[in-house]
Amino acid sequence: xxxxxxxxxxxxxxxxxxxxxxxxxxxxxxxxxxxxxxxxxxxxxxxxxxxxxxxxxxxxxxxxxxxxxxxxxxxxxxxxxxxxxxxxxxxxxxxxxxxxxxxxxxxxxxxxxxxxxxxxxxxxxxxxxxxxxxxxxxxxxxxxxxxxxxxxxxxxxxxxxxxxxxxxxxxxxxxxxxxxxxxxxxxxxxxxxxxxxxxxxxxxxxxxxxxxxxxxxxxxxxxxxxxxxxxxxxxxxxxxxxxxxxxxxxxxxxxxxxxxxxxxxxxxxxxxxxxxxxxxxxxxxxxxxxxxxxxxxxxxxxxxxxxxxxxxxxxxxx
Numbered sequence: 587x588x589x590x591x592x593x594x595x596x597x598x599x600x601x602x603x604x605x606x607x608x609x610x611x612x613x614x615x616x617x618x619x620x621x622x623x624x625x626x627x628x629x630x631x632x633x634x635x636x637x638x639x640x641x642x643x644x645x646x647x648x649x650x651x652x653x654x655x656x657x658x659x660x661x662x663x664x665x666x667x668x669x670x671x672x673x674x675x676x677x678x679x680x681x682x683x684x685x686x687x688x689x690x691x692x693x694x695x696x697x698x699x700x701x702x703x704x705x706x707x708x709x710x711x712x713x714x715x716x717x718x719x720x721x722x723x724x725x726x727x728x729x730x731x732x733x734x735x736x737x738x739x740x741x742x743x744x745x746x747x748x749x750x751x752x753x754x755x756x757x758x759x760x761x762x763x764x765x766x767x768x769x770x771x772x773x774x775x776x777x778x779x780x781x782x783x784x785x786x787x788x789x790x791x792x793x794x795x796x797x798x799x800x801x802x803x804x805x806x807x808x809x810x811x812x813x814x815x816x817x818x819x820x821x822x823x824x825x826x827x828x829x830x831x832x833x834x835x836x837x838x839x840x841x842x843x844x845x846x847x848x849x850x851x852x853x854x855x856x857x858x859x860x861x862x863x864x865x866x867x868x869x870x871x872x873x874x875x876x877x878x879x880x881x882x883x884x885x886x887x888x889x890x891x892x893x894x895x896x897x898x899x900x901x902x903x904x
Contacts, residue, residue, distance in 0.1 A: 603629045605893050606692050606701040608680050609837075611637025612879045613869025614707035615663045616886035617893075622670035624894045629701070630667075630674040631694060636660030637709040638834070638870065639879055643733055643759040646781075648880055656733055659879070680708070680840050685862060688900070702901060703893040706841060706852060706860075706867040707886055710834035710877070715747065719803030719812075720830075727809025728828045732756035735829075741765050742826035745812060747800050749773050753831035754782040760829070761789045768823060769794045770814060772832075795823075803828060836871045847873050858889040864900070866893055 605621050607614045610632035621628040634640065642656030651659070667674065682693040683704070692699045712730035714720060720728060729735040732746070736759050744764045746757045749771030760767045769776070769786070774796050776783050786792055795814075802813040804822065811824040836850045845853045845861040851873040858866040868889040869882035 600698075600700055602689060603627050603699065603701040604897060605629075605703045605705065605890070606631060606690070606699055607705045607707055608632070608692070609637065609707035609709055609869070609871070610635045610667075610674060610676075611707060611709045611869060612639055612663070612882040613709070613871075613886035613889070614705070615667050616883040617705050617707060617868060617890040618667055618672045618674075619670060620887050620890035621893070622667075622672050624890070626890075626894060626897075628672055629699060630672060631678045631680055631692065631699070632674065632676055633679050634676060635664055635674065639663070640733070642879075643755050645879065647878070682840055682842075683865075684843070685864065688864075690864060702864065703896055704865045705858075705886070705889045705893060706838075706844075706865065706871055707869045707882075707889070708837040708871045709882075710836050710870045712830065713833045713835050715800055715803075715830055715832065717800060717802055719805065723803050723805050723809045723828075726807070727805060727826065728803055728830065730830050732759045732829050732831070736760055736763050739764050739827040743824070744768070744827035744829060745770055745823060745825045746829045746831055748831035748833070749776045749778070749796075750831075750833065751778040751782065752833065754778040754786055756829050756831045757786055757792060758782065758789075761786075761791055764827075765791065767792045768825065770798045770800060770812075770823075771796050772799055773797070834870070834877075838871055849873075857892050858885060859892065864893075864896055866896075 604626040605628045607617050607630045618630050639656050640660040645654050678694040684691045690701045690704045740763050743766040745768045746753050747770045757767050757769050798814045800814050804811045813822050838850050852867040854867050854872045858868050866889040868885035870877045
């Protein structure tokens with residue numbers, strides 16, 4: 587497809603894309619590749635490339651790879667998308683969407699773009715503890731990404747807050763780097779995949795503290811530990827780093843007018859359609875069950891194919 591039409595926005599002649607994709611994680615990148623193969627005029631708007639995949643440590647369940655790191659898989663994604671010369675604009679967070687007639691307006695911090703169809707593949711972001719000291723010590727010993735920041739804590743005693751797959755993945759990365767890893771879990775036992783739990787429990791430098799609620803991050807200039815509660819008893823744990831891994835929330839704040847569930851996930855049907863014609867969604871930002879890299883990639887492929895069909899069915903000049 588080759589859109590040649592233009593429309594007036596803010597007194598300027600602006601290009602109208604066939605498709606804009608918001609996000610460049612597994613869903614967004616896969617959608618872009620499928621769109622490129624259909625010769626759609628496509629633009630990808632994203633904060634970064636890779637999304638949560640880039641934060642992941644060891645990946646052992648992505649088809650075709652018995653083992654691959656998150657960074658390695660992200661590099662493969664980037665290599666693949668570059669083959670098709672897809673236009674990707676990084677560091678452009680989308681702030682607002684609106685549809686007028688047959689055109690979708692996508693506003694970022696830098697510009698406004700127009701398209702005839704849209705795929706929202708903006709993924710999720712880390713959930714915060716919302717306790718005293720968290721904001722003060724963010725990036726001062728408190729972090730939300732073991733893959734990104736783990737090497738900075740070599741030889742230190744650190745705490746991973748959480749008990750699900752995100753926390754287990756972070757802890758498994760840190761046991762190779764840190765002197766000691768404490769896993770602070772609010773439940774009575776660890777959740778997450780059994781394979782990951784078994785690996786963690788066999789490590790000799792890990793201590794799991796169950797039924798523990800973090801109530802404050804402690805420090806002066808940098809993190810020096812945290813305060814937590816078990817039942818009615820409060821305790822302090824010294825630590826040189828705190829990794830918050832208590833789950834994720836969808837990046838869907840900008841999607842006003844699009845139906846979402848109580849968790850903020852975009853509601854889609856089996857063919858990735860939202861309640862707004864021409865706007866599709868894929869990956870972890872949606873209510874699709876199970877948040878996995880391979881599922882997100884598959885949903886991205888479906889969304890691109892559906893967007894292509896939508897344009898064929900609705901645009902007379904295509």
